[in-house]
Amino acid sequence: MQLNFKKLGAGKPLIILHGLFGSADNWFSISKELKDNYTLYLIDQRNHGDSPQSTEWNYEVMASDLKEFMDKEGLEKTYLMGHSMGGKTVMNFALKFPEKVEKLIVADIAPRYYPVHHQSILEGLNAIDLKTIQSRKEADDELAKYISEMGIRQFLLKSLGRDSDGFIWKINLPVITEKINNVGEALPEGGSFDGPTLFLAGANSAYVQQSDLDDINTFFPNNEVEFIADAGHWLHAEQPDAVVKEVRKFLK
Structure with a gap:
């Protein structure tokens, strides 16, 4: 599937995936703060934004979409960041294609199962x-x-x-x-990604809890977890400066 995307900046590639009901535009203001140091790829995931629509919609196909995108753009290895549903996509991708991930950033989502709440x-x-x-x-x-x-x-x-x-x-x-149940699926058991991984969580959000740290350590043993003060689930909209600061520090 040929995904719609926006590209800006210069430097090492950083791909950003939005969450459920969102689009690439959700991360545009964050990207403007990072464009002097990185080439940003803001992607509309399938069934969102201006990307194609399909009856197939789960993390396996969304991870495959990302692999196809990287192949088409000639990206051998990149920094990856995803928020919520996008975070689950990049986690699945890192487990399946670890050789293509330089560093991984997961924004306000954990590897566990989430019951439907939408x-x-x-x-x-x-x-x-x-x-x-x-x-x-x-x-x-x-x-x-x-x-x-x-x-x-x-x-x-x-x-x-x-x-x-x-x-x-x-x-x-x-x-x-x-197919809303698919959004809450846990990561498949048995795999792990050993590369550097940053979990950014909103301190006021219920999506990432202290009880999630064991799962995070199992799937992503080389991890850091940072809780963003005064931020909920949409931490990039509520505390953009803090998010940019943590992203810069981790990727540096």
């Missing part, structure tokens, strides 16, 4: 009738019945696009709704 988001997105809404405000008003936090609604509605016939979803909402 029901209200999916209900809200599916409640928006794209055939009848006339404005983004109407979409937001409908979504607000399910999600009270304006910031989360604004993030989700970044995936609401337009074509000649009206509004469209850039995410593959039917497939994501059907």
Whole structure:
């Protein structure tokens, strides 16, 4: 699958993968701070952003997408960073293709299984009738019945696009709704990645806990774990300066 991506900067390559319901644009502001030292590749994963849509959607195919992308771009070995779902993708990739990963950064996700917890988001997105809404405000008003936090609604509605016939979803909402269980899958047992690995976690997030450290040590024995103060799950949006500082320090 030929993934959509943005490329900027100069230096050693650093690939960044977004999380569920997101896109490459989510990490653009972080990338601008790093572009003087690295060549950034911001990728839309399948069924997100401007990348192709498919009924196949799991970490095995997303890791294979990343391998195909690197081959097409002539990237033998890179720095990899992924947030949430993107973090699970890069972890799976590192286990499968360790020779292609120089250093690994995983943002606010652990190797373990996560139960489905996006029901209200999916209900809200599916409640928006794209055939009848006339404005983004109407979409937001409908979504607000399910999600009270304006910031989360604004993030989700970044995936609401337009074509000649009206509004469209850039995410593959039917497939994501059907296969949402795949997002929470644990890493397959038995493998490990011995290269340098940084886990960045939001101190206010429930996604990475002290109880996850044993799993992290098992799969990624050469790891560092840093908790970002005053940050939740979207740590790159809430504390961008702290994230950039930790990324620079680790990659240096």
